[in-house]
Amino acid sequence: MRPLAKAFVYYKNLTLLVGLAIFVWAVAHMGQELPHLPELALFFLIILVGELLPVTIPGSNIDVTVTIPAIMSLFLSHGSPAALTVAPLSIIVGVMIVHRKQNFRWLVDMSSYNTAMCTIPIGVASWVYYFVGGHTIEASPDVAVASMFIPLFIAIIASTVANAIIFTTGLSLNSGDPWRLSFFQSLRWFAPNFIVTAPSGILFAMLYKQFGFYGVLMMIVPFIVGRQALNMYSEQMAAYMETVTTLGSYMQHYHAYTKGHLERVASMSDKIAKQMGLPYQSLMFIREAGLLHDIGKVGVSEEILDNTGKLSDDDWNTIRQHPARGAEILAQMKHFERIVPWVRGHHERPDGKGYPDGLSANDLSIEAAVIAVADSFDAMVGGPDEETQRVYRVPKTKGQGIDELRYGSGTQFDPRVVKAFMQVMDREEIENGRQHTS
């Protein structure tokens, strides 16, 4: 694993400290809730179950847990010290169980950081809630809606923003992503989840106040149902993306050299992107982009694509339009929007001499640059079988291909990508060598 950036380590420790301070404060104020220990234990279990059964939002690395409504109802019915004591304990146990296979030091590190990251937004939410005049729920029918909903929504917004800030700052210190961009991205992911779950938090709190233990049981049903719905959605989304990507790549297989080429570009792009530590959102889609980068060639005449002689200006123009054409196709396909600029940019060059837009290094997405390197290398070197090599040029050896990339680094290819490519090649060389000797 990559060594963590120094700034990130400081940041992590600071987060931990603040989280711990909130926790200590909460425990110290737990006094009057002590008689309710059995109920609190029940909440502990529900939150734990929520943590153990997360659902990953398709196309992202964000897990949705059914924990949020449970914490909300705990807070509304027992107050903030109880929520801030029970929730962190439950989450830390949950994280430890989920990652139990990791080594112990990492586990303690990871779970305490995660817990602190959750504790702060809960702390912010409860402070804001009281500040704007909210109060904990009573078992009486005259609970005014305004006294609960409005403060709760303000608290949720504050907590969502706090959550996104903490999450994004950690992410950008660690990976070097631009802060502002990731912030809005993560806000977009967190916000719907928090806002949609708020009413269920109130509902559960009221059921619990009214029916005690049975009220808690009633909470579990919607939890399971919601989880089921999200799971179904994830599976459908994965199946849909997979089907469409496969169809898109199979459609291109009837050009002799394309079969294999697409697979190799996809897998090489994936390796380079991982080597460069690109954000998770990019890693998720880089394979799809590799498989679909030439989809704009579907529909272009074979006589032009396979021309061994000199192309006319018209034909050359047609070829130069294929990235734009591919981008147009993908733009019409929902959930593939992210890869549109990557595909459009895969023949651009940092020196601005590429096509179709002649973009220069600053305007070019890094993912496009990754695909460009993987694509060019494979076009030069080709696959293991002769029939998959291109008709219009003699294939180069691996060494020659690497030399070409090195030669074009900075003008034709993004130097960062070339560097990562070399590292991937070196590593594979070593791994292959190991296989041969063992």
Place this chain on the structure above:
Amino acid sequence: MAASILLSPAFLISAATTLAAGGYAYAYLPVQMHKAYRQSLLTLATAVETKDKTSVGHGGRVAALVVATAKIMRISRKQLSKMEYAAFLQDLGNVKVPHGILNTADALTHEEFDIVKAHTSTGADIVEQIGFLKDISPIIRYHHEFWNGAGYPDGMKGEQIPLGSRIIAVCTAYDAMTHEKSYRAALGEDEAVKIIRADAGIKYDPAVVDAFLKALKKIAGEERPVS
């Protein structure tokens, strides 16, 4: 007391919103997903159609006719959506047919015609390899078979031919006739209907032709509402 808290506005609003959120996750999201999926298949099909300029939009238009015909025939929703996807992707196999052959205005040679005919199997073979599209492979493979057995690729006859293929055969012929091709001008709608009616029982399943004609009437009725 229990009843009164359950009737309180806070409880009612919370319950309603929770139900709405559940409904969104269960009903709305899958529908959106299905739409996106359908749109993506159509987009890919259209990308192939650009190889032959006169066929751009063909798959989408045929699919609309197929759906209308299948509805008249009271075909189940599930089968109907399979037929729709098959109609989108019917000419997927054209990826393997050279540009020159697709766009020529001259009569095709024997060899060239064989290459064109292979588009049915090529398309079927592609979708056959994809788990979620496997089911529609036979519909694509046999959409150029004739009711009397004189079609291609396998010369299947009558009800041996999958129903989806029989419906697509009629709709695709109608759409092709009413649009200009590189080798001929477009026919009028009445002309096309006449030809299809004449071929019922020869090229096409008579029951499908009946339903198709009803569907056409229905579409025409919707387009020209009674004033």
